[in-house]
Every structure is written in C-alpha cells, then in structure tokens.
Amino acid sequence: MHRIYRHLHTHPELSMQEHATADFIAAELDDLGVENFRCGGTGVVGIIRGGEGPVVAFRADTDGLPIAEDTGLDYASRATGTLEDGTEVPVMHGCGHDTHVTSLLTASRSLLAAPDAWNGTLVLVFQPGEETAAGARAMVDDGLWDRAPRPDIVLGQHVMPHQAGSVRISHGTAMAMADALRVTVYGKQSHGSQPQNSIDPIVLGAHIVARLQTIVSRELDPRTPAVVTCGTFHAGLKENIIPDRAEFSLNIRTFEHETRDQVLAAVRRIIAGEAAVSNAPEPLVEEIYTFPRCFNDHDSAERVEAALRAELGEGNVEVGAPVMGSEDFGHLADAIGVPSVYWMFGGFDLAAGEPPVNHSPFFGPVMEPTLTTGTRAAVAGILAYLGTGAQ
Numbered sequence: 220m221h222r223i224y225r226h227l228h229t230h231p232e233l234s235m236q237e238h239a240t241a242d243f244i245a246a247e248l249d250d251l252g253v254e255n256f257r258c259g260g261t262g263v264v265g266i267i268r269g270g271e272g273p274v275v276a277f278r279a280d281t282d283g284l285p286i287a288e289d290t291g292l293d294y295a296s297r298a299t300g301t302l303e304d305g306t307e308v309p310v311m312h313g314c315g316h317d318t319h320v321t322s323l324l325t326a327s328r329s330l331l332a333a334p335d336a337w338n339g340t341l342v343l344v345f346q347p348g349e350e351t352a353a354g355a356r357a358m359v360d361d362g363l364w365d366r367a368p369r370p371d372i373v374l375g376q377h378v379m380p381h382q383a384g385s386v387r388i389s390h391g392t393a394m395a396m397a398d399a400l401r402v403t404v405y406g407k408q409s410h411g412s413q414p415q416n417s418i419d420p421i422v423l424g425a426h427i428v429a430r431l432q433t434i435v436s437r438e439l440d441p442r443t444p445a446v447v448t449c450g451t452f453h454a455g456l457k458e459n460i461i462p463d464r465a466e467f468s469l470n471i472r473t474f475e476h477e478t479r480d481q482v483l484a485a486v487r488r489i490i491a492g493e494a495a496v497s498n499a500p501e502p503l504v505e506e507i508y509t510f511p512r513c514f515n516d517h518d519s520a521e522r523v524e525a526a527l528r529a530e531l532g533e534g535n536v537e538v539g540a541p542v543m544g545s546e547d548f549g550h551l552a553d554a555i556g557v558p559s560v561y562w563m564f565g566g567f568d569l570a571a572g573e574p575p576v577n578h579s580p581f582f583g584p585v586m587e588p589t590l591t592t593g594t595r596a597a598v599a600g601i602l603a604y605l606g607t608g609a610q
Contacts, residue, residue, distance in 0.1 A: 231283025272339025322593030381565030516558030
C-alpha cells in the first residue's frame with residue numbers, strides 16, 4: 220500500500236495526460252489477476268466478478284494539478300507537465316487523488332483475499348481528468364457502461380483536511396455544481412492621454428466584476444447558498460495605452476438547479492447590460508467547464524453510513540453539511556440513472572496544527588491512518604451492497 224502511494228505521489232500527471240499513471244494502475248490490476256481495459260483516453264476500468272449478486276462501481280480519480288509541491292516529503296513530486304497552451308508547469312497531487320487510487324487498489328486486494336465474504340460484481344473506475352470536469356464524461360462517452368457491467372450504485376470518496384481516521388458523509392447534496400466562464404469584453408484602443416477617444420474595456424470589466432457580486436447579495440434569498448468568483452483578469456500591455464479588450468474568468472457554484480439557472484442568467488444579463496451602458500460591442504462569453512451536482516441518494520447514504528460506523532466506530536463517522544467544492548463524480552451515475560454515494564475521509568493530524576487545504580502546495584496527507592482508513596471505508600461501502608449478509 221505504501222509502495223503504491225509513494226510511487227503515485229512522486230509521479231503525478233496533469234488532467235487527461237495520465238498515461239504513465241494508467242499504465243501503473245493497469246499493471247497493478249494485472250498483478251492481482253483483475254481483468255481491465257482502457258476507457259476515456261487515460262482511464263482504466265477493472266472488473267472483479269464474484270458470482271451472482273448486485274453490481275457496485277467504485278470510482279477513484281487519478282489526475283494531479285499544476286502546482287509546485289512544497290511539502291518537504293522525501294517522496295515529494297518534482298514532476299513537470301505541459302498545459303494545453305504549451306506552458307511547462309510543475310505537477311503535484313495537490314488534491315490527494317493518489318490516496319484515492321491507493322485505497323481502491325488496496326481494497327480490491329482485500330476483497331480478492333476474502334472471496335467468501337461477498338457476492339456480485341465490483342467495477343473499479345480509475346477516472347482521469349476530474350480537475351477539469353472532462354474525465355467522467357470522457358469515460359461515459361467512450362462506452363463505459365456498455366463495456367463494463369451496469370452498476371446498481373456508484374460509490375466514491377475523497378481525502379480532505381479533516382482528522383485522519385475519520386469519515387464525513389452527507390445526505391442529499393454533497394457537493395456543489397460549478398460553472399466556469401471565460402468573458403472577453405471589447406472596447407476601443409486609444410492613447411492613455413486621450414480617454415475621450417476610447418471605449419475602456421478595463422473600466423467596463425471592472426464594473427462587470429463589481430456588479431456580479433450583487434447577484435448573491437441582492438438577487439438571491441439570503442438563505443440560498445451560491446458563490447460568484449472572478450478568478451482572473453487580464454488586459455493591456457502598457458500603462459499609457461487603453462487596450463481594445465479585456466478578458467476575465469468566472470467561477471459560479473450553486474447547490475440547486477433552479478439557483479444555477481437564475482445565477483447564470485443574471486451573469487449574462489449583467490455582462491450584456493454593462494457593455495451596452497459603456498457603448499461597447501457585445502462581449503463574448505465562453506464556457507470553460509461545468510461540474511454536475513454531487514448528490515447522495517438518501518436511502519443509499521444511510522446504508523453506507525451504517526456500514527462506515529460499523530467498520531470505523533461511531534466516533535469516527537460524522538454526518539456533515541454539503542460543501543461548495545465540486546466533483547464530476549456525479550456524471551457517472553447520472554448518465555445511467557442510478558444512485559450514488561460520495562464521502563470524505565480525513566488525511567491530517569489536527570493536533571499538529573491547522574492542516575493545508577486541498578490544492579495547496581503544502582497538501583501532503585499523513586500516510587497513516589489515512590490510507591488504512593480510506594481502504595477500510597472503501598471496503599465497508601462496497602460490502603454494504605456485496606457482502607454476503609447484505610443481500
């Protein structure tokens with residue numbers, strides 16, 4: 220288990236570029252005698268057949284992030300990768316996907332060693348491209364559920380900056396939907412000393428960004444959770460030239476479909492309205508990605524929660540509120556209309572101080588009890604449906 224984790228942590232790859240990672244996972248499955256195939260480009264699917272019974276799919280994501288690791292670990296990543304625009308960047312497992320893969324591979328080994336404890340079929344989904352919302356869709360579009368047994372439920376988990384050894388599960392909405400937009404506003408270039416001859420896209424963009432903050436504060440019911448963030452803003456090349464365009468990106472997070480529709484409509488209305496007020500051309504609004512809602516079926520969540528409590532102990536399992544983070548995990552189940560359950564497991568010793576958050580260069584979960592907990596939680600969730608006493 221630790222060997223697998225160290226290897227994965229040291230050799231991360233960017234989203235949809237996980238070629239060596241896929242080779243490594245396939246080799247591990249071959250070593251276990253598990254039939255497997257590639258799906259969605261750099262995805263790997265394993266199938267463990269245990270006779271008649273339900274079918275459970277369990278997903279582990281595989282991609283890393285463009286972050287320079289600063290954990291100080293002796294197995295820290297020094298890997299680099301290339302973005303779509305050709306930029307070379309450092310890469311690390313800054314979201315802990317290496318723990319997910321390790322836990323699922325180790326859980327598979329445990330289940331294979333105890334064939335009398337379960338019946339049915341387990342589909343192992345090692346999914347690429349979670350960070351860009353591309354991976355789950357790519358696997359489904361590549362015929363995942365035509366090539367693998369159709370599951371009765373899809374399970375998954377994620378390491379978080381919680382106490383190692385603990386698990387947190389939500390009932391209903393677990394994680395938010397997310398939409399990312401790239402906005403280009405157009406103006407009229409002029410010398411900085413002659414603003415009267417310009418249409419200033421920087422001023423226009425600044426007004427848009429400021430007014431977008433009124434959507435949550437003034438258009439939504441105060442009891443309705445939503446986030447509208449402007450994460451990037453780029454314009455101009457020199458201080459005394461008013462440029463002809465500005466580009467910024469937005470990230471929108473919501474829990475309910477109706478709220479999502481309302482917020483996205485308001486975003487587009489404000490962008491168009493501010494451009495009209497500025498006498499500017501119509502802006503270009505492009506979708507970068509969209510994440511589905513991660514929703515835990517209530518009955519299924521209760522079943523998994525009970526299994527987690529029985530395995531890890533009452534004091535180590537908490538029912539938590541949904542979080543504004545996002546996942547494309549939900550697409551795997553939504554695509555075929557089956558329920559799903561997704562939970563979090565802790566990866567840090569909180570007594571040692573405030574832990575780093577996911578996507579931080581300092582994100583390095585303690586190996587134990589993190590990996591053992593992730594493995595035990597995965598096995599418990601699977602056996603809640605495939606265990607001989609569960610059917």
